[in-house]
Every structure is written in structure tokens, then in C-alpha cells.
Amino acid sequence: MKYNYSDIPEITVRRLSVYFHILKCLKDNNVEFISSKQLASLAHTNAVSVRKDFSYFGEFGKKHIGYNVNYLMKSIMKILNISKKNSYIIVGYGNLGTAISFFPGFKDENFFLKGIFDIKEEIIGKEPIEGVKVMHIDELNDFVKENRIKFAILSTPMNVAQVVSEKLAKAGIKGILNMTGRHIRVPEKTLVFDINIVTGLEWLSYFISKKGDKK
Amino acid sequence: MKYNYSDIPEITVRRLSVYFHILKCLKDNNVEFISSKQLASLAHTNAVSVRKDFSYFGEFGKKHIGYNVNYLMKSIMKILNISKKNSYIIVGYGNLGTAISFFPGFKDENFFLKGIFDIKEEIIGKEPIEGVKVMHIDELNDFVKENRIKFAILSTPMNVAQVVSEKLAKAGIKGILNMTGRHIRVPEKTLVFDINIVTGLEWLSYFISKKGDKK
DNA sequence: ATAATAATGTGATTTAAATAGCATAAGGAG
């Protein structure tokens, strides 16, 4: 069946990402085929949901067999628009920025780090990753425009999160992955995805306290 | 109205966390009162949704006035069960573990770091944070049991994520915040919250590519 | 060759979440 973009639930897109990371793991373990049932069990959902999620985008499975891991991964990459190379920058190169710059997993998904920005004079000009230099934030605007950078990972201290995100929006960044833990406001044209580490513990805390309560 | 735990949507709990972090920011800016409408606008949702979310847990607002920021924060902390001190450990002390150990924001929410675990001999015994030592992973089981640690943040390399998470579950950890980017399987009694940094870029990539498509 | 089995994909149905609409209350204006 043919769906419009707007028919596709956002939660389906989020789940695609979960499936994808599970598939990566399966591929590393040389698994060739997987059924919706097995995938559902790994993703803590159910088989129908898995099949429905894929069905928004096409038919990727074979009856009686299930899904070819490799083909399904490629299909998800197309859907998420990560089958071609994408460039990103890291803004704020403290502990968190450093950790992200060395995090494996970006490259397999065609995200390539193109620049690092900070204001600490002692690190500017260094090249912590081969081919990627630390630049002063004043150079951000020109760099983003010249290199047509779409994505920025924001890992500055909280107190400057807002001003820096405004600079990013102004420079033409399309999507900000906000790791600062501080809520930021940017013009609507700039998308923001928030990752707040503390939120994880809050969520665990709630559900652990509620376990055992009557269902 | 009175609700059962099971009547409360999980997404409401997630949003509580979002509201809470916005409220923290408002408090820093000395805002005393906020309406559901204003809060909704900051949280990218709508006023009815905000009020409904709170209504599952009680009545926190005043008609014509809105919500007292301080009181609402305290109420959310009670709901999330973070109004009393909680202990957590970090397992895997590379770049990411280090970044997390210095991340501000845990303490305000009563999460206190009690121990760090790794296997690299050269860092074991060190005390990167005052009062918090790096221990060998072989000491994890006893430490968790003796100190009744509920939460662990997993920041090891991907290839050991599975074995280490099994150790955590066995030691009696109630909730794992999995930052490894690798999917882990643990017994049902142990809760897992996954934070995968790459997922953020995938999500942004999808929605940026779909912008402009017919709605 | 035929039957049994295991899987996908999808229209129909059910359930859950979001939204609308309204009663109510607090405060301020006249």
C-alpha cells in the first residue's frame, strides 16, 4: 500500500532506528535472516507492530523466511536518508564533546565529523581526530556555509547552550542534536533532537518505584 | 480524579521529564509562575496535554494564575521518585564515562555517584571525583550489594556491553542506563533505558529529508 | 504431489492518546 509522509507515525520512525541498531548487532553475529517475531522480541515490541512499521515504506520481507538482515538494513538506511554521506560538526569540546568525537557508530551510518568548535584558546588549532581541527566558534558561521553542514551536535556547558544554538540556526544548520541538558529555543526551520542523560535515570526511577503496584 | 498506575501513559512520564527540565531553566531565570499554555509552547506540545499530564497525578495549579514553578518541580520530583537521595555507579570509564561523571545535573535531582568501575589497571584506585574511586569490575558485585546501588550507567565499549550488563543484573542493579549504543538483553526484572547518540542524527536526518513533502 | 507449517502484509477492529468543550474559580476593572 502507498502511504503519504504524513500518514507515518513518528513513533514508527523512532522504532526503525531501534530495529536498525539491533540489526547491526545481528549482522556482527553473522545472522542472515530474522523474522518479525524475533526482531520484536529483541526490540521489546510485537511482531505485528514490526511488520506494520515496515509496511509504511514498502515490502522488505519474504513469506516463510522473514527479513534478510543486510537488505533490511540497507532499506532502513534509505528510509532514514543515511545511505549517502552526511557531514556534522561538534560544538563544545569538553569531556562530552570529546567522548562523542571518539564514539564509534557514526561512520557506519555515513555521518562524518567535519569540524569541532570551542572557545578555549589552548585547544584551538589542535587536531584530535585525523583531518578534523578544533576551530574558534567565530569561524562557525563561515565554515557551516562553505561546507554546507547540515547537522551539529551541541555539547557546550548549559549556560551557553541558548546563545550557541542561535548561532547554529543563523549559520543554516538544519538539525541540532542537543546534548547539553538545557532546553533550547530556535526558529522553527531548525530541528532539535534532545538527549538528556539525566532523563534516563528519572525514567528508570519512576518505573522502578511503580513496579509491584497494581496493574 | 484518581488514577491507577497502569492508567498513566508512558509518554506522559516522558513528558514530565521534559517539563521538569524546562522548569529548572525557568527557575534559574527567576520565573515564579507559568501557565499550561506557556509551558506547552516551550515543550512543543499544547496546553490541554500539559494539564492532562499533570491531572493523572493530582492538582498542582491555581485557576487564573497557573502553576507555581517551585511547587510544580517538587511535585514532579515526588512523582518521579527523585525527591530522596539515589545512588548510581558508572561502569566503563573511558571518554564517555568520564564525561558523564562530570556532567552537571545529576546532583540537583538527587542522583549521587558512588562508584566507578573499569578494567584498565592504570586508572584503578584513582579518585577522579572527590570521594569516588575507580574500582576493578571484579569488585562490582560486592559493592552493589553492600551499598544497595539501584542504578548503573553503562558506558563500556560496545563489544563488552552484553557481558557487563549481565554482571550488573546479577549483582542486583534495578535499572541500567545503556549508553553503549549496543542493544543489550537482561532478565525482565532489570529495567533498561537506552540512549543512543547516533539515533539522534538518524531522526534529524529523516525529518529533514521529509520536510517540504506534502502534509 | 499434497498437506502442514511458518511466515509476511494488510483491511477491520479495538484500544489508547489527543483534543475539544465546558463548568468552575480567581483576580481585576469599572
Add this chain to the structure above:
DNA sequence: CTCCTTATGCTATTTAAATCACATTATTAT
């Protein structure tokens, strides 16, 4: 003091998501 405005919280309705039920098909067993 009464009316108007603003905002909460709750019930009713609508919309969206999850699940059910089944037709279909590929593979294996007899």
C-alpha cells in the same frame, strides 16, 4: 459588587496507534 478575563481540571469526542484476523505464499515433510 458585578462583570469580564484568564486559566485550571474534567468529561466527552475525535483521532491515532496497536492489535486482531486472515488471505497469501514459500518451504519442508510425507
